Amino acid sequence: MSERVDLWNNGNLVQDIFLGEIKVPVKVLRNDSFQAWYLLQPRENGNKSSKTDDLGSLRLNICYTEDCVLPSEYYTSLRNLLLKSSEVQPISASAAYILSEVCRDKYDAVLPLVRLLLHHHKLVPFVAAVAELDLKDTQEANTIFRGNSLATRCVDEMMKIVGKHYLKVTLKPVIDEICESPKPCEIDPIRLREGDNVEINMENLRYYVDKVFREIVRSSISCPTLMCDVFYSLRHLAAKRFPNDPHVQYSAVSSFVFLRFFAVAVVSPHTFHLRPHHPDAQTSRTLTLISKAIQTLGSWGSLTKSKLSSFKETFMCEFFKTFQEDKFTESVKKFLDDVSSTESKEPSGLSEPVxxxxxxxxxxxxxxxxxxxxxxxxxxxxxxxxxxxxxxxxxxxxxxxxxxxxxxxxxxxxxxxxxxxxxxxxxxxxxxxxxxxxxxxxxxxxxxxxxxxxxxxxxxxxxxxxxxxxxxxxxxxxxxxxxxxxxxxxxxxVPADTQIEIDGDRETERIYSLFTINMSKLQKLEEACGSIAVYQGPRKEPDDYSNFTIEDSVATFHTLKQIIDTVEKLNESHEKYQKKRSSSAKYGSEENPIVGKVS
Known part of the structure; x- marks a missing residue:
């Protein structure tokens, strides 16, 4: 006979959430001194059959990762190796860059890497270094920072972490207005419903776009310091790469702050905690149209006649004819100057002290x-x-x-x-x-x-x-x-709440796990660097590492050796810790909890 204990979370405003359950034998409860830790288990339905309406089915793909975080001193070597990445020449030979190369999905590497570098104030020089490498392969100024490279993903992740409050103070009031008091804004003739007035809808959309755009270009004073520092670096690097293009210094910044930050937050406010839930279909469509408009307005020089003719949707082209080109372009320019300059400036469009x-x-x-x-x-x-x-x-x-x-x-x-x-x-x-x-x-x-x-x-x-x-x-x-x-x-x-949220040891452990999973790739890359350095001949087995960036085989080989040695030492530390835990920790303690239901 046993007692069942359920754990629920009542912090959700909509309904309580079941977290898990355990079953404890009644006989152990008679012992006043009994104390033990149990792992929560999923809810048990027993053999009872219940008839319910067919609500459909949902297929889930769940990935469970368990990291055993050791005391901080165990990570000193790996942490130092990662933190000095921006100082390595070339940057492609650094530990942080190699991490992104060996991971199948760069996002797996970027998430812990950005957090670690951010926590230790090393993110800006690293982003500048990988952005410079990115620019070497950029042949045209109008395609600058448009791909999903290591540089762009690092900046994206950085903006999500440090830009939360910035988005809240800038966009939340107007997003709340759009979601809570929606006005019809559909201007696509194919999507219009009977009784819709396209002229009124266009006026509504124009009102929303004007308001969102105005809030953005007046928000430079709220832009976090770290974002400003990164934007300044990108602006400087872009101007250096394309010295004959006077506009590239602006498009380098607008490609992030407008296209990859504000426009994304507008179309998906719930993912940036600007709204508690996903908006309804009509509001979602309105936000999509506003987001498209913000992307276009924020793209430097996008309102020229030649650009207008390149719109895929004719109705969007007609809509943008109502915007005054000089007024909006100058506002964007002033805003980009404010968020990417090293000089203290007044907020956009304001000459008197605010x-x-x-x-x-x-x-x-x-x-x-x-x-x-x-x-x-x-x-x-x-x-x-x-x-x-x-x-x-x-x-x-x-x-x-x-x-x-x-x-x-x-x-x-x-x-x-x-x-x-x-x-x-x-x-x-x-x-x-x-x-x-x-x-x-x-x-x-x-x-x-x-x-x-x-x-x-x-x-x-x-x-x-x-x-x-x-x-x-x-x-x-x-x-x-x-x-x-x-x-x-x-x-x-870095905002204080960001420092609290980031656990440097936890992120280093995650990176160690990624290196461990991809150890075979690290070893193959090490072999490739060795053969190139020694023979200077053609690469062997190109399928194994043809997608890797090897600018300097000697420097890359040296870093790889350090990574492999460090990971192997950490493997030994983990093995010792697990043995010590299993042999010394009492079964039922927090360090060695009971697994499974006890009957």
Whole structure:
């Protein structure tokens, strides 16, 4: 006789979700000291037969992957090998690039690779390196970054990770309006239903496209720093590759931010968490038309007459004749300048300072060397697109002004500095400005707002001091020189929630698993590099590695040897860990749970 225990998730707004069940013998429950871990099992229907309506059938293809993540020190060699990939010459001989080459599906490699590089602040140089390799094979400027290469997939994955909040603040309000108060927008004569008015539909579609487009081109100030840095690199590389084409620096960026980011989010808002569910058929069709329009408007120079004549759908060509070419092209140009420049600029189309945030907080007097309550004064803070100021009271003249271009970093401050919570610091070349917000939410909002508006400052710091300089030394690293370089890497390049979500060891373990699965390919590639380096003759067995990129056989061979040696050492570590687990971990413990139902 046994008791059944079911586990459900009631966090879903629609209905509870069954997660699994276990069966525990009643006799063990009589023992007050009984404790054990069980693996959840699928629901058991028994031998009861139930008559239900035929609801159809669904075929699933499920892939289950189990990774055993070892302590961090076990991954040091493999992690370092991957993180130094951007420094390897040529980039095709790097461990990260080889990973993408040996995996059948590049996406399997890109997902953990981007997360790992992002977590360790190594993504931008790697993307620049693989993009430069990508451009070597690009013969025409109008096809730049249009394929599914390692470079484009890395940028796509990066935008999905760091651009979540950007999409939310930019598109969610207008997407909600379209989904919750839909207007008919069908302009395809074949799809029109009886009673539809194509002119009204075109006006509705034009209204939505105008609104989405306007929100995008005004959103540059919200674009994450990391995205801006990547776009700047792509723009620079494209201009270098095609020096005689003045427009390629814009199309290199628009091919990502418009075609592969905003347009995709518009057509599938549920996949970017902009909507809770897939939209209905009519709304989905409206979003598809808007997405097509955004892609076209965002393509640099796409509104020329020659481009209009190349539309596959005649109705779309007619629709775009209503757009003023110069107005939209200039808006796109200004937006792309803003998100891919190294200079701090005003938001698109705005010449006056933009008011971004204001509120009352506490400021610590600058230059004070001792801790004391009197050092903290209540002040009114104001942030615009040009300056950050504080005042004695609202509507009073500012006491102190920091130009936005002078801000070097904005970071949290350790609570231990002044025994106060919710503090952050603004570094600007003089004494650090220490500020205490009223609560943790307010502190995060101010840090985010200040980071957004200063993201393009050329002299941004890479390192900072998490604590204050008091009584002759930095509390964090004990350095005695006040202007010494910081002891911790700045975190403003990556949103805080991204850092929390990424487990570097977990991603390294996933990459190790991929190398293990593809060990035979690694060995064949190593043999190919060896034969090329030694004999400089024709490649043997071309079918085995003809699709691999081998620019430098010696450098690639060297990296492959390091990868294989590192993976083999990790194999040994995994085997030792599994043996130790099976021999020492108690059956029924968290490390060695009970598998299957106990009757």
């Amino acid at each position: 008011h971004l945030k204001e509120g009352e907080m506490y400021k610590r007097a600058q230059g004070r060397t001792r801790i004391g309550k009197k050092n903290f004064k209540k002040r009114w803070f104001c942030l615009t697109s040009r300056e950050f100021t504080y005042h004695k009271q609202q509507d009073k003249e500012p006491i102190f002004t920091i130009p936005i271009k002078n801000i070097l970093a904005v970071e949290k401050l350790d609570e231990s500095s002044f025994n106060k919570k919710n503090m952050f610091q603004v570094l600007h070349g003089e004494k650090p400005l220490y500020i205490q917000a009223n609560n943790c939410v307010e502190a995060s909002e101010w840090i985010e707002a200040l980071c957004r508006v200063t993201r393009c400052n050329q002299k941004r710091l890479s390192f900072y001091h998490p604590s204050a300089f008091l009584n002759g030394n930095w509390l964090c690293c004990k350095a005695t020189i006040e202007n010494t370089v910081g002891c911790a890497p700045c975190t403003a390049d």
